[in-house]
Amino acid sequence: MLTVALDAVTTAALLFIISSGLLIVFGVMKIINFAHAAFVTVGAYAALVGARLGLPWVLVLPLAFIAGAACGGLTEITIVRRLYQRPLDAILATWGLGTVIGQIITLIFGREVQFVQAPFTGTIDLLGVDYSAYRIAMIAAAVIVALVFAGLLNGTRLGLSTRAVIMNEMLAQGLGVDSARVRLLTFAIGSGLAALSGALITPLSSVDPNMGLPWLIGAFMLVMVSGGSLLTLAVSCLVLGGLQVIVSTFINPILGGLTIAICAAIVLRIRPEGFARA
Amino acid sequence: MPEVQQLGRTATAPFGASAKLSMVVLALLIVGSLALAPLVLDSYMVNILIRAFFVAIAAVTVDIVWGYCGTLTFGQSAFFGIGVYALAIVFTEFGFGSWQAVVAIAAAVVAAAAVAALTGWLSFYPGSTPLYASIVSLVVPIVLVQIIYSGGTFTGSSSGLVGFESFDLEFENWFRLAGLSLAVVTAVALIVLRSDTGRLLKALRDNDERCTYLGINTSRYRIVVLVVTGIVASLAGFGYAAVGGVAAPENASFTFGTRLIIMVALGGRGTIIGAVVGALCIEVASAYLSGSLPYVWELIIGIALIAVILAFPDGLVGVIRRLTRGVQQIPRGAATRLLPTMAAAAADNASQVAIEVRELGKHFGSLSVLDGVRFTAHRAELLSLVGPNGAGKTTLIRCLSDGRERSTGFVAIAGHAIDRLPPDRIVQFGLGRKFQAASVFETLTVAECLRVARTHRVRPSLTAASVDLELPPAAISVVERSGLADRLGEEARNLSHGLKQALELAMVLSLEPEVLLLDEPTAGLTRAERQAFADILTALASRDRLCIVLVEHDLDFVREISSRIIVLHQGKIALDGSVDEVVNSALVREIYTGQSKVCETAP
Numbered sequence: 001m002l003t004v005a006l007d008a009v010t011t012a013a014l015l016f017i018i019s020s021g022l023l024i025v026f027g028v029m030k031i032i033n034f035a036h037a038a039f040v041t042v043g044a045y046a047a048l049v050g051a052r053l054g055l056p057w058v059l060v061l062p063l064a065f066i067a068g069a070a071c072g073g074l075t076e077i078t079i080v081r082r083l084y085q086r087p088l089d090a091i092l093a094t095w096g097l098g099t100v101i102g103q104i105i106t107l108i109f110g111r112e113v114q115f116v117q118a119p120f121t122g123t124i125d126l127l128g129v130d131y132s133a134y135r136i137a138m139i140a141a142a143v144i145v146a147l148v149f150a151g152l153l154n155g156t157r158l159g160l161s162t163r164a165v166i167m168n169e170m171l172a173q174g175l176g177v178d179s180a181r182v183r184l185l186t187f188a189i190g191s192g193l194a195a196l197s198g199a200l201i202t203p204l205s206s207v208d209p210n211m212g213l214p215w216l217i218g219a220f221m222l223v224m225v226s227g228g229s230l231l232t233l234a235v236s237c238l239v240l241g242g243l244q245v246i247v248s249t250f251i252n253p254i255l256g257g258l259t260i261a262i263c264a265a266i267v268l269r270i271r272p273e274g275f276a277r278a
Numbered sequence: 279m280p281e282v283q284q285l286g287r288t289a290t291a292p293f294g295a296s297a298k299l300s301m302v303v304l305a306l307l308i309v310g311s312l313a314l315a316p317l318v319l320d321s322y323m324v325n326i327l328i329r330a331f332f333v334a335i336a337a338v339t340v341d342i343v344w345g346y347c348g349t350l351t352f353g354q355s356a357f358f359g360i361g362v363y364a365l366a367i368v369f370t371e372f373g374f375g376s377w378q379a380v381v382a383i384a385a386a387v388v389a390a391a392a393v394a395a396l397t398g399w400l401s402f403y404p405g406s407t408p409l410y411a412s413i414v415s416l417v418v419p420i421v422l423v424q425i426i427y428s429g430g431t432f433t434g435s436s437s438g439l440v441g442f443e444s445f446d447l448e449f450e451n452w453f454r455l456a457g458l459s460l461a462v463v464t465a466v467a468l469i470v471l472r473s474d475t476g477r478l479l480k481a482l483r484d485n486d487e488r489c490t491y492l493g494i495n496t497s498r499y500r501i502v503v504l505v506v507t508g509i510v511a512s513l514a515g516f517g518y519a520a521v522g523g524v525a526a527p528e529n530a531s532f533t534f535g536t537r538l539i540i541m542v543a544l545g546g547r548g549t550i551i552g553a554v555v556g557a558l559c560i561e562v563a564s565a566y567l568s569g570s571l572p573y574v575w576e577l578i579i580g581i582a583l584i585a586v587i588l589a590f591p592d593g594l595v596g597v598i599r600r601l602t603r604g605v606q607q608i609p610r611g612a613a614t615r616l617l618p619t620m621a622a623a624a625a626d627n628a629s630q631v632a633i634e635v636r637e638l639g640k641h642f643g644s645l646s647v648l649d650g651v652r653f654t655a656h657r658a659e660l661l662s663l664v665g666p667n668g669a670g671k672t673t674l675i676r677c678l679s680d681g682r683e684r685s686t687g688f689v690a691i692a693g694h695a696i697d698r699l700p701p702d703r704i705v706q707f708g709l710g711r712k713f714q715a716a717s718v719f720e721t722l723t724v725a726e727c728l729r730v731a732r733t734h735r736v737r738p739s740l741t742a743a744s745v746d747l748e749l750p751p752a753a754i755s756v757v758e759r760s761g762l763a764d765r766l767g768e769e770a771r772n773l774s775h776g777l778k779q780a781l782e783l784a785m786v787l788s789l790e791p792e793v794l795l796l797d798e799p800t801a802g803l804t805r806a807e808r809q810a811f812a813d814i815l816t817a818l819a820s821r822d823r824l825c826i827v828l829v830e831h832d833l834d835f836v837r838e839i840s841s842r843i844i845v846l847h848q849g850k851i852a853l854d855g856s857v858d859e860v861v862n863s864a865l866v867r868e869i870y871t872g873q874s875k876v877c878e879t880a881p
Contacts, residue, residue: 032409082588088350088408089587092543095536096583103577111573217420224413254428261417268410269400 002129004249010135012241013142015260016234017200019219019226020145021193027166027228028186031087032220034094035075037212038101039068039191043198044207045105048116050199057119061199068195069188071101076187081180098212106209118203134203141200145193149230152189162186166228214257221264227276236275240264305465312457316450323562324453328521330561331456333538335463335514337557338550339507340538345548346471347503348483349408352535353397353415356422357508359530360393361386361515366439366525367432374443386512393418394508398501404490404682404700406497419532426527438526445520452521459517460554463510467550474729474738477722479503481730484719488782491679491713493705493734493789540583546593555594614725614766616757619748619790630657631693632793632825633678638687640673640849647673648849651687655842657792660819660826662836664860665846666869671829672714674846675795678827679704679711692792706734710791714798714829716778720771724762724781727770728753731785752822753787756780756814776807783814794818794826800835812839837861845869 018040025033043064050060075097083090120137123130153159164172165182173179198212205211222240226233240260248256268274316324336358343351364386372378397418401411426433433439447455470476482489482496489496519525528534537560545556560579567575590597631654638651648670655661663671677684678691681699689696692708701711719727729738729747736748749757757763760780765773770781779799786794796815800808816839818824830836836843836857843860845853847869853860860866 079584079588088412089591091350091412092539093584093587096580099576099580103573103580106573217416221413254424258421258424261420265400265414265417272405272410
């Protein structure tokens with residue numbers, strides 16, 4: 001029973017880390033970045049390269065973040081910037097970019113599945129249950145991501161500009177906020193976060209050119225249901241992620257894999273604002 | 279194919295003689311080439327083209343849902359997959375035979391229709407967003423594939439179903455059958471989409487809200503489109519499986535759904551022909567290239583998609599059209615004839631209550647935007663709503679026209695309580711609402727916009743683009759006085775701001791409303807346009823006995839035309855009276871001139 005609870009919380013933590021980058025991009029730009037999955041993969045391969053070079057984990061994680069942020073920045077400048085007025089086309093173009101990145105990775109690294117060793121292995125004894133230490137560490141990672149995020153948004157000038165752009169872009173521009181810069185930085189940070197999450201999940205899953213894809217739909221639905229705030233995203237991850245674990249454990253894993261998508265679609269049908277307060 | 283293009287555009291009404299001739303020639307050409315091609319082409323190519331024809335049918339359905347109705351759908355693959363599996367499962371379970379074939383087709387149609395109806399119900403409801411519909415369309419194929427995976431031997435799980443006996447037809451004949459099916463689907467789609475119904479679908483894409491406020495149940499139209507296209511895609515899948523003798527989970531997958539979108543995007547969305555061209559090109563090219571250069575081919579597709587979306591949103595067909603035709607546009611609907619409808623029976627009773635509002639409130643949490651609003655308005659009254667910014671004027675208009683907006687209270691329009699009804703139902707009680715920013719259908723011509731506004735009275739034709747357009751006299755007078763009558767064939771997006779406002783007013787008047795709500799109709803108009811508007815409004819109130827509610831900032835304008843004024847202040851009715859009473863009151867002077875407390879504040 002405790003194992004299921006721990007599974008639920010650590011799954012929620014993973015989902016939170018992966019979807020937070022998507023959330024910030026959606027919040028600021030009102031577009032869905034379908035290349036998010038590809039950036040997750042980029043991060044995973046950055047971790048793979050880092051691990052092969054023998055870099056310590058404290059360096060691998062920033063490396064992944066920077067790789068993702070660089071890809072994201074480039075994407076914003078070349079593609080996304082031109083499509084702010086056409087959000088549905090932005091979905092398609094970023095999907096196309098995702099394919100391109102996936103194929104480039106395949107051409108460089110091959111399509112076979114590879115593995116990365118976790119920085120620390122073994123189990124922790126929690127109330128009489130042996131549980132993977134690395135999964136427990138993911139909870140801490142999620143909390144850190146959330147705190148840094150909240151700190152950035154509430155404690156820095158960029159964060160203030162970002163919140164202004166989220167609330168009312170026209171007004172923010174009128175007040176001298178350089179919204180193009182805010183968008184560029186947001187997209188880069190969101191993509192960096194995607195890559196960071198990719199690096200973090202590598203020890204738990206294998207690395208292959210399409211590894212990000214299964215996560216994309218879940219993350220995407222969670223962001224939609226959350227209605228755009230970090231707090232409600234955490235709630236959505238806990239509720240739907242928990243539900244997913246429960247369904248997978250007690251009913252069947254295939255249905256479990258669908259839980260988030262189906263529940264989110266139904267929640268949104270009944271309550272279009274999702275978990276956000278009206 | 280410029281001939282096909284011309285056909286829909288100039289020869290409106292039941293096809294003219296020359297159009298008919300060129301159509302017959304085109305049909306003969308297609309049938310002839312379909313009959314001869316398998317004798318010329320090598321068997322590998324024939325084989326590929328058969329599948330490509332079926333895939334192209336699915337791509338056409340994507341183009342209808344996305345290119346015409348504006349819903350980006352990843353889910354058409356699910357319907358295709360349903361057709362594939364309906365055939366495979368029935369033939370695997372019961373063997374091949376004539377009754378089994380009938381059962382399989384019936385299963386393909388019924389299952390696809392049911393799934394499409396469910397998907398449509400989930401995706402389209404009053405207030406749903408295009409993004410949400412896209413999300414649902416993503417979920418459908420994913421769920422379906424998981425069901426297939428977990429279906430054991432019944433669905434063949436991840437390895438699919440093979441080895442069942444199927445229709446025994448030679449490849450040459452499969453080619454002819456598939457090609458003919460594609461030609462028929464394409465032709466029917468083109469005819470329907472260029473008819474009045476097709477215009478209506480484009481109107482849904484351009485401006486769903488405006489459609490709703492024209493009394494059109496947009497959700498129902500979208501669901502019907504999804505069901506019809508779902509059935510067609512399912513039958514395409516049925517044919518695909520019948521030829522191949524294989525059913526694979528990939529046939530239903532989200533990846534295939536995306537591939538269909540890419541075909542349409544590359545070929546040219548919203549053109550049907552583009553979907554066919556895109557599908558055939560990609561299918562044939564990938565058959566030749568994906569074997570030798572698998573990753574590079576995917577790479578090329580991805581890059582091509584990005585490039586097309588950034589640089590040529592209208593795809594290959596759009597580019598070719600621009601090259602062959604240059605910039606000049608063939609005017610559409612120029613031949614439209616305006617006819618006045620029979621005048622409605624003169625309004626019976628001037629004192630008839632048109633709007634009744636009791637204890638209306640709108641709250642956001644503890645914040646009250648409107649509170650305890652109570653008034654009645656009668657036919658032939660021109661009632662102006664004034665008040666400072668943030669007084670709740672636009673909110674009040676919204677609460678009158680959409681039953682889901684208000685938090686508390688009672689509203690009746692022309693004697694009908696609006697309950698929690700969506701706008702399209704309230705419009706049917708006799709309400710017309712003109713928005714603050716001119717809200718028209720940008721890519722439709724003036725005549726088409728007006729025709730869409732008549733949808734509630736004249737059922738749009740499925741096959742023909744009509745010439746005659748019946749409009750109520752009030753709408754015709756607006757069209758003529760504003761100068762729109764000379765520009766009936768022009769797309770609405772090319773009109774000036776003033777003309778767009780006039781067009782929207784004419785569209786709303788085409789509803790023959792009893793109650794007309796106008797939100798700052800004169801904002802941004804020139805002096806002359808404003809005067810023309812004033813004349814039209816007073817005539818509507820006095821001659822046509824409409825009850826007009828007008829939100830306006832310009833007190834001079836209000837004074838000139840109103841028969842009564844309501845002052846809203848901080849969400850409450852501060853004053854309600856004749857023009858003289860209100861304009862000379864202390865409160866109004868205070869609000870509008872900033873002279874505070876000269877006299878006692880009004881009650």
